[in-house]
Amino acid sequence: MQLAQRHIIKSTEHRFAEIDELAFKSKNLYNAANYVIRQSFTYGWGYINYNEMNRLMKYHQAYKALPAKVSQQILMILDKNGKSFFEAVKAYKTDDSKFTGRPKLPKYKDKAKGRNILIYTIQAISSKQLKKGIIKLSGTEILINTKVNPDRICQVRLVPKCDSYVIEVIYDEPESTISNYILAASIDLGLNNLVALTSNQPGFIPLLINGRPLKSINQFYNKRKAHLQSQLKGSRKSSPRIQRLTRCRHQKVDNYLHHTSRLIVDYLVAKQIGTLVIGKMENRD
Secondary structure: OEEEEEEEEEOOOOOHHHHHHHHHHHHHHHHHHHHHHHHHHHOOOOOOOHHHHHHHHOOOHHHHOOOHHHHHHHHHHHHHHHHHHHHHHHHHHHOHHHOOOOOOOOOOOOOOOOOOOEEEEHHHEOHHHHOOOEEEEOOOOOEEEOOOOHHHEEEEEEEEOOOEEEEEEEEEOOOOOOOOOOOEEEEEEOOOEEEEEEEOOOOOOOEEEEOHHHHHHHHHHHHHHHHHHHOOOOOOOOOHHHHHHHHHHHHHHHHHHHHHHHHHHHHHHHOOOOEEEEOOOOOOO
């Protein structure tokens, strides 16, 4: 399975400016390639797949502004979006009740404010620095300290958020080799008690995980968001402050749930329990 090690890069961080410039260049390439696709579709020349698009764009200024491996990944993302559009159109023609309107081609990103994700495969990461526990992205001065085994790293993603970037180090993690599926554990999800974990293992000590911190995070978020929205004029429903608030809320929730899931998995592995049931399980014949 694949896991992600995440690093939050805020606007006050010294790496932010360089990452922001890269995300802007990624946007330029995305829009340039998207223009070709949209024009081809509009004039009935057919869809341009990734291989053809890569051939057409490899001499474009926006393509050469980034390492070739990174530019290729951007075109792959656009190709995936394009294929999703055609799948959505097919589904729309079959049953339009599932849609609020006819699917549209992938949109352009804002010319000035738009930013786009960047994906650095292992071929675009310095192997020399990686042996030292440092990830250095090709063609940049960006350094990322990591404790992940270098042999397990697959790629690094730079994901733009409203006022920050998230660096995601994607790596392979060996799956558990537990083969005892007779012993099972069950999770009951709740609010005050987020998780109530029990098992059919003799002598198993049930595990309770507090859910009140999540309730507190959401209560503060809802109250603060409502206050900020009340200050907006006209039909606006969001603002940079609300986006930052939402980003912080998501990070806190993700962090809490991540630690919770790791705690449960480590607990079950230590107990050699190979089956986990979440929620209500209907009786089966």
